[in-house]
Amino acid sequence: MSKDAPSIPSAQALALATLVTPTERGIASRVLARTAGGNVTLFAFDAGQGLEEHTSPFDALVLVLEGSLALTIGGESVRATPGTIVRMPGGVPHALDASEATRMLLVMLREPKG
Secondary structure, three states: OOOOOOOOOOOOOOOHHHOOOOOOOOEEEEEEEEEOOEEEEEEEEOOOOEEEEEOOOOEEEEEEEEOOEEEEEOOEEEEEOOOOEEEEOOOOOEEEEOOOOEEEEEEEEOOOOO
């Protein structure tokens, strides 16, 4: 598959819950679409899992589908629950913790070069 090819078929309604298999005591992810402008990744976190503080050069949007996340973005604490969206600005350190089994979509927004 090329870097710009999507990983899900077009013109189909797909159940998000079936597109990534949760991992016991782990994190599972699947890239659903990737373009030069960004990508969309579906994550499944088991309870107690998370991502340590890191920085991305791009803005990102977190959309919680089920469960809940405790995010820290630039030192600010944010609680995200189903139906909420959180913007994480590029260049700002961020981390997340799932206190319960959680699914989320991560949308990376890349600026076009040129």
